[in-house]
Amino acid sequence: MAKEPNTPLYKVLIDDLKRQIDDGRYKKGDLLPSENDLCKSYGTTRPTVRQALGELTRMGYIIRQHGKGSIVSEPKSGLGILSLKGSTAGVGKKSLRTEMLVKSKRMTWPVDFPYDLTEEQQEAGCIYLARLRYVNGLPTLYEETYITDIDLPRFTMHNVAKNSLFETLKKYHHVEIKEGEQKIWAVMAGNHIADLLSTNAENPIIHMKRSMQTNKRNLVIYSFLYCNTADYFIQDYF
């Protein structure tokens, strides 16, 4: 597991606790160790521990209760794509298969790109990939992604299909999502999307446009997705 050399302690704590929750070491309803206990374990002080617990709260991993402790919350179901950092913790993780329709390739930005691009972004070009996600064998989510081609050597080599895109970016390129914006519509599938998602053109489909800032300037990620919510739904915690 390649790690940035000087990872802040509070981020180490976030990753550690998150992994233990994901792995089932802590289950729903369990109490995490108290803040003071965590201080001792990690040799730090409460403000640092609290910074980590605060972020885990925002991510929906725990709920904190004054006078009681940090309670591990509902394991995420649904597709979970609305929530930050693309933790595809949805539907049990095993029942989710991702197929790469367009392997990541370098190219120039499309002329009709719906977001404003800085000069630096224009010059850098982008990496494009298209994926189709199956939930329990049903093609449910089609996603096109554009990533500014800055500081991403040998990116196309890595297999983004297996791991989450965001995990790949974090692990191998130290790129992390900082903030973003998403727009949502309900649309009719149309012929192309209906074909991809094995449904009919008149079916209602969730359409989203997302842009995400990262810790690297000008490295912005855009994704356009179509989701068939006939059998599943999109879920999100805040």
Next chain:
Amino acid sequence: MAKEPNTPLYKVLIDDLKRQIDDGRYKKGDLLPSENDLCKSYGTTRPTVRQALGELTRMGYIIRQHGKGSIVSEPKSGLGILSLKGSTAGVGKKSLRTEMLVKSKRMTWPVDFPYDLTEEQQEAGCIYLARLRYVNGLPTLYEETYITDIDLPRFTMHNVAKNSLFETLKKYHHVEIKEGEQKIWAVMAGNHIADLLSTNAENPIIHMKRSMQTNKRNLVIYSFLYCNTADYFIQDYF
């Protein structure tokens, strides 16, 4: 403006800065006063100021840049209902009109209510209201809300239509949203919803089910909404 007597300083800061941004005192791209300046103005220290700025960042009001400052970010457009705390800052705020279809009334929970209720909630009953929101004259969003009827004396008296529901709850009942969950589908409007939103039954519509925990135990808010995204869309910052 009724205020809880001992509002934490960092929340005062949040409200102050938020108001100044909403009022246009700080515009998009402007720099907020530096953390040290804010410390002096409010007679406090950086950790407290940073707690406030951190929450404003999460709310999408500012973007913080290492070495530069806190930049006031894009004013929210779209309907903004996906984001927490129902700040209906969407579409300019003036172009949004809310019509009360069912004035808030006390009742027992529906028998087919889709969420699990605790015994305390069952006993308490609920307050029900239904609203229709117009954006620039077009009926765009239909929302049904159920609130656990605990500690809300004279709630039905207040006019929830004008102010946001969440503002009313905060101002008069000291109820604040802590966390929540939302599920999203694309559905066909159907006759009933199509009638309310002045569209046809075959049109694709966003359907959401949301549950929100508050700072008061057992006081949970549920809302079910239908949104026509033909002319507008739902937006969300993270």
Next chain:
DNA sequence: AAATTAAGCTTGTATATACAAGAAAAAATA
């Protein structure tokens, strides 16, 4: 035995401080 009180845990808020690191402006150099 039952109700009340107190003690001891927890998280919430806050102060005071220190150094690191990014960004921009000012000063020094070529």
Next chain:
DNA sequence: TATTTTTTCTTGTATATACAAGCTTAATTT
């Protein structure tokens, strides 16, 4: 003048500490 270096201002991370307030359990009292 143009470039480089330095300085200064900014936010990021972290330690150490203090008291308030919510929750649970144990001790005390009735």
